[in-house]
Amino acid sequence: MKKAQIIVIGNGMVGYKFCEKLKSKSESFDLIVFGEECRRAYDRVHLSEYFNGKTAEDLSLSTATWYEEQNITLFLSNPIVKIDRDFKMVYAADGLSYAYDYLVFATGSAAFVPTIPGVEKDGVFVYRTIEDLELISEFAKKAKTGAVIGGGLLGLEAAKALIDLGIEQTHIIEFAPRLMPRQIDPAGSEMLKSKLADLGLKIHLNKNTTSIEGEEKIIAMQFSDDTKLEVDMLVISAGIKPRDELAKACGIEVGPRGGILVNEKMQTNDPSVFAIGECALYDGMIYGLIAPGYEMAEVLAANLCEGNKEFTGFDMSTKLKLIGIDVASFGDNFIDEPDCRTIIFENKHKGIYSRINVSNDGQHLLGGILIGDATAYNMLLQTVNNKIVLPENPEELIFGSRSGGDGVEGAGIVSLPDSALICSCEGVSKGDICGAVTNLNCENLDDIKKCTKAGTGCGGCIPMVKDLMVHTFKSQGKYIKNVICEHFNYSRQELFDLIHIHELKSYDEVLNEFGKNDGCEVCKPLVSSLLASLWNEMILKKGNDVAQDSNDRFLANIQKGGSYSVVPRVPGGEITPDKLIIIGEVAKKYNLYTKITGGQRIDMFGAHLNDLPVIWEELIAAGFESGHAYGKGLRTVKSCVGSTWCRFGLHDSVSYAIRIEERYRGIRAPHKFKSAVSGCIRECAEAQSKDFGIIATEKGWNLYVCGNGGSKPQHALLLATDLDSETCIKYIDRFLMFYIRTADPLTRTATWLNKMEGGIDYLRNVVINDSLGMAAQWEQEIENLISSYKCEWKEAVENPAIRKRFSHFVNAPEEKDPTIEFVDMRGQKRVAEWKTV
Amino acid sequence: MTETSNWLAACRVEDAVENGGVCVKNGEEQIALFYFKRRNEWFATQNECPHRKQMALSRGMIGSTTDEPKVACPFHKKTFSLHTGECLSGDECGAIKTYPVKIDNGVVYIGKYPK
Ligand code: SRM
Ligand SMILES: Cc1cc2nc3c(=O)[nH]c(=O)nc-3n(C[C@H](O)[C@H](O)[C@H](O)COP(=O)(O)OP(=O)(O)OC[C@H]3O[C@@H](n4cnc5c(N)ncnc54)[C@H](O)[C@@H]3O)c2cc1C
Ligand code: SF4
Ligand code: FES
Numbered sequence: 001m002k003k004a005q006i007i008v009i010g011n012g013m014v015g016y017k018f019c020e021k022l023k024s025k026s027e028s029f030d031l032i033v034f035g036e037e038c039r040r041a042y043d044r045v046h047l048s049e050y051f052n053g054k055t056a057e058d059l060s061l062s063t064a065t066w067y068e069e070q071n072i073t074l075f076l077s078n079p080i081v082k083i084d085r086d087f088k089m090v091y092a093a094d095g096l097s098y099a100y101d102y103l104v105f106a107t108g109s110a111a112f113v114p115t116i117p118g119v120e121k122d123g124v125f126v127y128r129t130i131e132d133l134e135l136i137s138e139f140a141k142k143a144k145t146g147a148v149i150g151g152g153l154l155g156l157e158a159a160k161a162l163i164d165l166g167i168e169q170t171h172i173i174e175f176a177p178r179l180m181p182r183q184i185d186p187a188g189s190e191m192l193k194s195k196l197a198d199l200g201l202k203i204h205l206n207k208n209t210t211s212i213e214g215e216e217k218i219i220a221m222q223f224s225d226d227t228k229l230e231v232d233m234l235v236i237s238a239g240i241k242p243r244d245e246l247a248k249a250c251g252i253e254v255g256p257r258g259g260i261l262v263n264e265k266m267q268t269n270d271p272s273v274f275a276i277g278e279c280a281l282y283d284g285m286i287y288g289l290i291a292p293g294y295e296m297a298e299v300l301a302a303n304l305c306e307g308n309k310e311f312t313g314f315d316m317s318t319k320l321k322l323i324g325i326d327v328a329s330f331g332d333n334f335i336d337e338p339d340c341r342t343i344i345f346e347n348k349h350k351g352i353y354s355r356i357n358v359s360n361d362g363q364h365l366l367g368g369i370l371i372g373d374a375t376a377y378n379m380l381l382q383t384v385n386n387k388i389v390l391p392e393n394p395e396e397l398i399f400g401s402r403s404g405g406d407g408v409e410g411a412g413i414v415s416l417p418d419s420a421l422i423c424s425c426e427g428v429s430k431g432d433i434c435g436a437v438t439n440l441n442c443e444n445l446d447d448i449k450k451c452t453k454a455g456t457g458c459g460g461c462i463p464m465v466k467d468l469m470v471h472t473f474k475s476q477g478k479y480i481k482n483v484i485c486e487h488f489n490y491s492r493q494e495l496f497d498l499i500h501i502h503e504l505k506s507y508d509e510v511l512n513e514f515g516k517n518d519g520c521e522v523c524k525p526l527v528s529s530l531l532a533s534l535w536n537e538m539i540l541k542k543g544n545d546v547a548q549d550s551n552d553r554f555l556a557n558i559q560k561g562g563s564y565s566v567v568p569r570v571p572g573g574e575i576t577p578d579k580l581i582i583i584g585e586v587a588k589k590y591n592l593y594t595k596i597t598g599g600q601r602i603d604m605f606g607a608h609l610n611d612l613p614v615i616w617e618e619l620i621a622a623g624f625e626s627g628h629a630y631g632k633g634l635r636t637v638k639s640c641v642g643s644t645w646c647r648f649g650l651h652d653s654v655s656y657a658i659r660i661e662e663r664y665r666g667i668r669a670p671h672k673f674k675s676a677v678s679g680c681i682r683e684c685a686e687a688q689s690k691d692f693g694i695i696a697t698e699k700g701w702n703l704y705v706c707g708n709g710g711s712k713p714q715h716a717l718l719l720a721t722d723l724d725s726e727t728c729i730k731y732i733d734r735f736l737m738f739y740i741r742t743a744d745p746l747t748r749t750a751t752w753l754n755k756m757e758g759g760i761d762y763l764r765n766v767v768i769n770d771s772l773g774m775a776a777q778w779e780q781e782i783e784n785l786i787s788s789y790k791c792e793w794k795e796a797v798e799n800p801a802i803r804k805r806f807s808h809f810v811n812a813p814e815e816k817d818p819t820i821e822f823v824d825m826r827g828q829k830r831v832a833e834w835k836t837v
Numbered sequence: 838m839t840e841t842s843n844w845l846a847a848c849r850v851e852d853a854v855e856n857g858g859v860c861v862k863n864g865e866e867q868i869a870l871f872y873f874k875r876r877n878e879w880f881a882t883q884n885e886c887p888h889r890k891q892m893a894l895s896r897g898m899i900g901s902t903t904d905e906p907k908v909a910c911p912f913h914k915k916t917f918s919l920h921t922g923e924c925l926s927g928d929e930c931g932a933i934k935t936y937p938v939k940i941d942n943g944v945v946y947i948g949k950y951p952k
Contacts, residue, residue: 064931486902508856508875518875520900521909521916546857550896550911553857558911562892810848810859810870817860819867819885819892834889 003030006304007090007100009080009246011035013044014277014293015106016061021301023070029304031072032100034092036079037129040064045290045458048161050133055834059130083250085270102304105252105260105268105275106297107243109286113236114149118212123233127158136235140165143232147171147221149209150237151179153320158235159201171202171229173209173221175238183318183329187346188369191353195325195372198351204229240288242279255281264310266300276300287314290458291424298427315424317381319374319460326374331367331384332357340366343395347372354398356380363389365397378422378464379413386420413464413471422464425457433465437472445469484745485522487515492670492745496530505535507547525549526745529632532668533740536788538795539631539668540802551630554806555792556612559605561820561831564612566592566604567629568619569665572639572657572677573600582622590615593828599636599674601627606829608816613806616793625791626666632746633668634675637661638686642679642696650696653679656725660694663729664736666789667782670743670752673736688716691749692732697721701728705735705763708750717753717760720768730779734767737778844939844946847881853945858908860884860895861947868936868947869895871919873906880919881936881947886910888930922952 006022006029008015019031035041042059050059067074075092082091083103091097111126113119123143125136140146146167148159151174162170172179178189179196193203208224212234220230242259244252253261253269259281266274276296278288287293292314302309317330336342340357347353352372359366365383370376380397382388390397418431436442436451448465449455455462483489490498495514504510510527511519519527524547532539539545539552551557556564568583583602587594590611592604607615616626628634639657643649657677664675673691678684680696687693693704699722707716720731743752756762765771796802807813821832845868847861853872861868867884884892889912897908899919906919915926922932937948 487900517904518873518899518901518906520902520907521898521914524898524900543855546854546898549898550893553896558893558896560889560891805854808860809862809867810852812862815862817867817892 003028004101005030005032005099006102006104007098008033008104008106009090010106010108010243010277010279011037011041011074011076012106012108012277013041013061013290014108014297015104016041017294018104018106018276018297018301019067019070019072020062021297022304023072025301025305025307031070032098033067033072033074034078034080034090035074035076037131038077039130040067040074040076042130044128047127047130047133048157050130051137051161051164056130080246083246085250085252085273088272101272103273104300105244105247105273105279106277107246107279109240109242109278109288111236112239112241114209114238116209116212118214118218119236121212121214122217123214124212124218125233125235127154127161127235127237133161136161136233137165139233140167143167145169145171145231146233146235147173147229147231148235148237149173150239151176151203151205152182152237152239153180153318155235155237156180156196156320158237159196160199162233162235163200167233168200169202170200171204171231172196173204173207173223173229175206175208177206179203179205180320180327180329183320183333184327184369184371185334185355187344188327188353188355188371191346191348191351191371192325192327195351199325240278240286242281242286244279247273247275247279255284259286264299264312265303266296266311274300282311283313285313287316289314289316289318291315294425294457295427315381315385317384319377326370326372326377328370328374328377329368330377330381331365333367333369335366343398345395345398356394356398358390358394362394365390365394370398375463378461382416382420382422382464386417388415413467422468423452423454423457423461425461426453428452428454430468433468434472437469438476442469484526485520487511487517487519487523488527490514492526492530493742495527496534496741499527499530500534505531505537507531507544519547521549525552528552529668529670529745532631532633533670533785536666536668536785538790538792540792540796540805545802545805554609554612555626555630555796556607557630559831560834561822562817563606563608563820563831565629566607566612566615566619567597567601567627568624569627569661570601570636571661571665572637572654574639574654574658575601579622579624582619582624586615586618589618591829593830600638601636603629606822606831608820609806609808610814610816613797613803617797620791620794620797626793628666628792631668632670632672633666634661634664635672636674637664638674638676638690640678640684642677646679648682649679650698651679651701653677653685653694653696656694656701657685659725660729660732663786664732666792667736667740667785669736669740671746671748673739673749689713690716692716692735694728700724703728703731706749706753706760708748710748712750714750714754719760719764731767733782734770734775734778735763737782738763738766738774741778843949845949847945847947850940850943850945853879857899858895858897860892863947863949867892867895869897869908870938870945870947871895871899871908873899873919876906878906879938879940879945880906881938882908882917882919882922883934883951885933886912886915886930887924887933888913888915894933 011033041061078092078094080090089097111128146162148155151172159170159172178186179192210224211222213220244254244260247260248254260275262275262280277293299309299311320327335357343356345354354370356368357366416430420430432452436448440451442448455465507527528547545553587604593606595603597603637657637660639654642653675692676685676687676690677694678687687695688704689707689709693716695702701723702721703719704716705719708714808817822829823832855874858869858871861870869882869884871880884895886893891912897910899908907916909916917933922935924930934951939946
């Protein structure tokens with residue numbers, strides 16, 4: 001018998017999900033998909049990540065071969081242009097026609113562009129497809145100022161993208177008197193406004209654009225209040241318009257303001273024609289979110305396979321994924337007194353605004369708004385959706401949100417019914433997740449993702465999935481420890497002690513004694529780092545070279561394209577003119593790109609693997625040594641100029657910085673660590689952003705610890721005041737050894753402290769009062785590390801067996817990798833872009 | 838002489854890196870050769886990582902998952918099976934080519950045609 005033929009129009013997110021769901025349920029259909037775009041369906045929700053380096057392929061929802069494997073015929077760049085319902089035929093742009101038994105519209109929507117005179121000008125864009133983003137990023141190269149029309153969810157995302165593209169002045173133009181008018185209230189909007197202003201965005205509310213000025217290209221926007229704004233480019237993000245034009249043309253009923261009318265079975269007025277996703281109008285509503293679209297795909301796929309599912313509307317709660325700012329709304333967010341009681345918490349200093357709407361009897365949570373801190377979002381949403389009875393003091397729900405762990409959050413998970421929908425994109429319930437842990441033996445997030453698909457959509461539920469996993473472990477009495485990987489059933493700290501007690505010196509010995517199988521890219525560098533922290537032996541000896549990350553194995557950081565960087569140590573940032581000349585000469589000779597780093601030294605990029613030993617030989621001959629820019633160890637100790645030159649300087653910060661840097665150079669730790677010494681409280685060396693930082697006082701040095709720059713900046717905390725130079729070093733010794741011995745792999749000191757019970761007070765007690773009685777031992781251990789220091793590069797170039805490894809081809813040792821490409825930029829070379837896949 | 842035409846003499850056993858990789862030049866092509874000493878096995882794959890097209894796999898760390906031998910690219914740690922070439926990192930960058938290897942008289946030979 002011939003299989004029934006289904007034609008899907010549109011290969012967007014929902015169209016793809018429909019194919020996936022249908023194929024997983026039944027083989028009794030022939031499926032043909034027509035896409036208008038030139039690419040396979042991709043993740044539009046995370047479109048903006050395209051600007052953060054994700055490629056079109058990264059965003060793709062399937063592999064290149066998926067459709068073929070599933071026996072689905074896929075046409076790309078081939079939209080359907082006409083439908084003949086009497087003959088059940090569709091006509092595609094390439095001129096061919098195809099017959100269907102069932103027709104599915106998954107045509108999504110287009111950006112809504114208001115009819116403002118001038119919208120057709122160059123430099124005016126919408127934000128919907130990868131092509132749109134390509135055009136925007138190309139144009140942004142020559143633009144200095146930009147604007148976005150629309151202060152809603154998508155508008156804000158587009159505005160952030162413009163900033164990330166380097167548009168220094170980005171404006172948001174919103175017609176309504178507040179931002180995100182569909183999600184947040186006026187007070188929330190005010191808070192969000194000030195947070196966005198901190199990001200550098202200029203926000204204009206109550207603004208109605210009347211025309212776009214310029215000859216061919218936009219130069220300014222004109223508003224109804226007679227004001228004008230000069231801009232080089234404009235992104236319109238004023239809402240969406242369902243793509244119902246084809247449906248309308250063939251007589252399918254559409255809504256008065258657009259959208260293909262469907263019933264709860266996703267069926268249109270023609271029983272063999274369906275619509276799902278953003279083109280479908282259900283109960284007067286277009287659902288501009290992915291989760292309801294996926295639910296529609298599920299309903300339709302199930303019904304075509306003789307199931308009986310209904311779409312009955314969907315929760316529109318959302319969390320904005322704008323990097324850096326938490327914004328969320330859930331449930332009935334706008335309901336007001338007297339229909340409910342609202343509890344509002346506002347902290348202008350921290351930029352936090354939380355509002356929850358509680359039923360008048362105090363029993364249930366109806367909805368709310370969170371700005372600045374949305375950690376409680378998942379739990380609050382569950383409380384609304386599952387009608388969980390509120391605690392006596394419902395305000396704890398928002399005040400308690402910071403406490404995390406077993407606080408309100410933890411208690412909350414337990415009270416959720418098994419049916420509670422945790423991942424709404426993929427429709428995964430609490431029961432499914434806990435079941436995956438108990439019955440399918442999922443042991444980590446990846447396992448759970450594979451087994452249940454939870455967390456693979458927008459990703460918003462991941463924190464809760466993790467909490468549920470841990471909770472299920474605990475309730476099963478499983479002792480959860482952070483085991484390293486499948487090869488070692490120990491935590492880092494346990495393995496540290498084992499290696500120490502058994503005096504093991506190489507990765508293979510450790511694996512033989514305490515591990516199993518062959519090891520992997522997780523345990524190898526970890527064990528190597530432990531060995532280095534314990535014995536400080538040359539890391540490339542005893543077969544340990546192949547157990548190192550590429551960077552450690554070749555004593556240099558690998559760069560895009562496969563070349564390496566060369567970073568000699570410049571203690572305290574102090575360097576003589578002669579040494580500067582040497583760096584210049586070496587860089588010239590080996591054609592290296594040079595740059596002053598953020599750590600007060602000079603980085604030379606673009607060295608061929610083969611050249612590394614000769615480059616270092618020359619540098620070492622001139623008195624340089626390895627800067628360990630590649631290892632998890634001490635990076636730099638920055639200094640300010642201090643009392644030798646500066647009129648405010650209290651002590652000689654440069655000399656002290658050099659002393660510190662030379663003391664701890666080469667010591668390996670769970671992660672890199674950095675330091676700085678400032679000569680007075682003006683803090684020009686930025687010591688309070690370092691793993692340990694020292695600031696001169698009238699009476700000595702103040703010692704700060706556990707600061708961090710990077711993606712989650714954190715100020716260092718004051719550990720001790722007015723120390724003399726020797727005591728300060730003694731405390732640092734103890735602090736570092738405590739860190740080296742107890743921190744998890746790849747954990748900076750800041751994170752280590754954040755997880756430490758008792759926090760800075762506990763740490764102070766350990767370091768200063770020796771509460772663990774370890775001080776003497778640690779001081780001895782660090783002395784051993786310090787006295788065994790040797791420059792790794794010196795050892796490498798002097799050892800022929802190690803040196804031999806620095807060639808690209810084993811069978812042509814003189815030849816360099818011919819595939820490395822450089823291009824010219826401002827008179828130096830730079831590496832060519834990733835070759836696109 | 839059919840033997841030699843299908844096999845490339847890559848290097849001597851002692852030139853290869855124990856429990857690690859080296860890169861072998863085969864005309865225009867680059868092949869990564871791995872000596873898995875712990876398992877006493879040899880593997881060869883293309884040297885280019887399909888993720889960002891980097892000539893890097895020979896500089897990656899080798900290891901295993903359950904019993905499957907694998908290599909991790911040094912750039913973004915995508916892992917590939919040394920047996921089948923399949924990408925093991927879930928997010929699919931496509932498989933890599935693998936080649937047969939044989940040892941004869943202390944010399945490592947790599948098959949010129951992928952498995
Ligand atoms: C070269 C340099 C940028 C520059 O041109 O200025 C740089 C370059 C890199 N940084 Fe950095 N960081 C550089 C200063 C910094 C600073 C500023 C500082 O040290 O004062 C920071 C913030 C301070 C901090 O660490 O707290 C910084 C925070 C990071 C982070 C985030 C760490 C965190 O805890 O969040 C990473 C990622 C990581 O280590 O995992 C990183 C990682 C990297 C890597 C290693 C990325 C990589 O794997 O390739 C880059 C290596 C380039 C190379 O081969 O040398 N780099 N990086 C700077 C080298 C300083 C030096 O002389 O050694
Ligand atoms: C920047 C951005 C951020 C977003 N962020 C979020 C978010 O955080 N959370 C969230 O839930 N949602 C978000 N969304 C919305 C989400 O992406 C959409 O809800 C989802 O993509 C809708 O899927 P769809 O398949 O219905 O439509 P689409 O993904 O638009 O797919 C429709 C496809 O059909 C094609 N098509 C149209 N007509 C034809 C034709 N005649 N023939 C053939 N093909 C045709 C179109 O070209 C398109 O490829 C965001 C959207 C954007 C643009
Ligand atoms: S140098 Fe540091 S901040 Fe700059 S791109 Fe590399 S890791 Fe990121
Ligand atoms: S280039 Fe190999 S993992 Fe990215």
